[in-house]
Amino acid sequence: MLEIIGLSYAGQALYEALVERSPATLAELGHAASTAADLEELGLITRLPEDPPRYVAVSPGTGLDALIRARTQKLAAARHRAAQLTARFHRSVPDRDPAELVEVAIGQDAVSRWFQRLQESARRQIRVFDTPPYATPAGGNAVEFELLERGVEYRGLYDRRALEVPGTLSLITRYVAAGEQARVGDVPVKLALNDHPMAIMPLHHDRHAVESALVVHDSTLLDALSALFEMYWERAVPLQVRHGRLAEATGPADAQRDLLPLLAAGLTDAAVAAHLGWSDRTVRRHVHALMVQLDARTRFQAGYQAVLRGWLDP
Template identity: 40%
Template sequence: MHDVLDPDSDRGRVYRCLVSHPRVSVGQLAPLVRLSESVVHVVLKELAAEDIVVTTDLETGEASWEALPPAEVVEALLQRDAALRTSLRQAGTELERLYRFARKDAGHYGALDVVEDPARVLAVSRQLQQSARHQIRVIDVPPYSGTSDHYLAQEVLQRERMAAGVVYRSIYHGSAFDDPIAWPNMARMIEAGEQARTLDDPPMKLAIGDNDLAVVTLAADDHPGVVSLLIRPSGLFQALSNVFESLWRLAVPISAAGIGTQIDARDRQILTLMASGATDDAIARHLGVGRRTVVRRVSALLARLGATTRFQAGVQAARRGWL
């Protein structure tokens, strides 16, 4: 939403133009912001959904658009940021509780067991999925040490559980796109119906089956390999569930659309420069092409990615492994 104040973004250009040109139609607005009418229409619909612009009917019957006061828009942005900070603080507090539980030296926490045997760690993961009846929630982070056979076996199990009506919601580390084994597995599961999102740096490897069992997998402190913490219903279990839901809200959805699609080197350069914040003029200078060529290619890329802003295009491109 912040990009509505950025004069170099499509949303920012449209909003700023409406601030100074009240009650204009899409046809009047498009040449003013140097965007196609189809792109302007999509941007306006998005801004209207966020209560940034409103539409009215001209006497001719054609729809016109009006910007809401900038003071109201800025206040809405500030309120959204405050809500995001509150969510992050909550996640941090819950992670701190997990940190302290996992490092508790004295006493015994009845809802927690430690599993160190690698074979049992895998067996626990299968048991968690096989016993779930409603949903599996997963946070997957590197290292991705599983073999291709392990991932294929996991695919078979997950397809069986999804066919039985179990919903899989997974948060993946952004680096999964670069892994030659993990990424194809992730792509196939998304196409099969898994709900997936990505986050730059999730804090842990976690699996939660229904409201019955959570498994946190960590690097072992005193020897190679990993250990798993099995957490049953408890205050700690609820904290882990809350952590997942907080991170789920912050993560970026992944779509099966466009998986496997490739782009040429010139479009990849344009996307990379867009993601770095470069303007159309800067991209044109860098590539040694005309500005109109860049504007045309950027519009085509936005349409291809289903994005209305440069930021959205960068996220979508990264999700598809184009950057």
């Protein structure tokens, strides 16, 4: 496991032995002098001035943390250099062959590989439209949990029908608990986008198994797909985990809860005001606030959206 910060297998074994048993000679531990020299150079062990020499381990909180920081700085420098080279590449190749901007992935294995590539090439963000039908019940995206832990932002917009698929609610709960930003609403098509930039979407939206997909690279089509996601994202309802269960993060205020059933029943402002003891102005203010919150243009749409979101449930 510590190979990633520069330790060989033998070096890791010697260091772990000295962590548990310091000071000790190499003969007592059964390790070579060259391995000890490597660990000394890395600042993980210290040789005592004795004959034969004995070695002690430097605290992992000091030695290993220093190596991790150094490796992190190198990775950050490499990432910065990669960004510079990417910018130079785009400047030197301003007109990409149009035939390369959209590819077709054929076969479930090819589609899966492209989705894996899309996730692994993301730098900061991945956005996903998730909607049935599914070939099989959702089994989880292990890569997402790994990338969330690394700091990659996931935004998932789930179609309301997806929440009715067995196992999906518990899976989304795990994603949200791990850091995903999730919303629920109307989803027009399966879609995944990253900031590479790249997108992947199925050629046919009504098939249970995604047998073929479009892979879209940096282009105006990708810009349009990104704008489509953001438009639906703004209209969707945020989800959060409360008491270990998935729930909508927003809902109507108490006054709006009293108002909603009356709107759904088709009452006029005057009738609502008389029933609730409000002024006409107060009714209009709450109606306007509800329509903005529900992204509705008419009262009927507001009532419909409230029903869909469960706001009229007892």
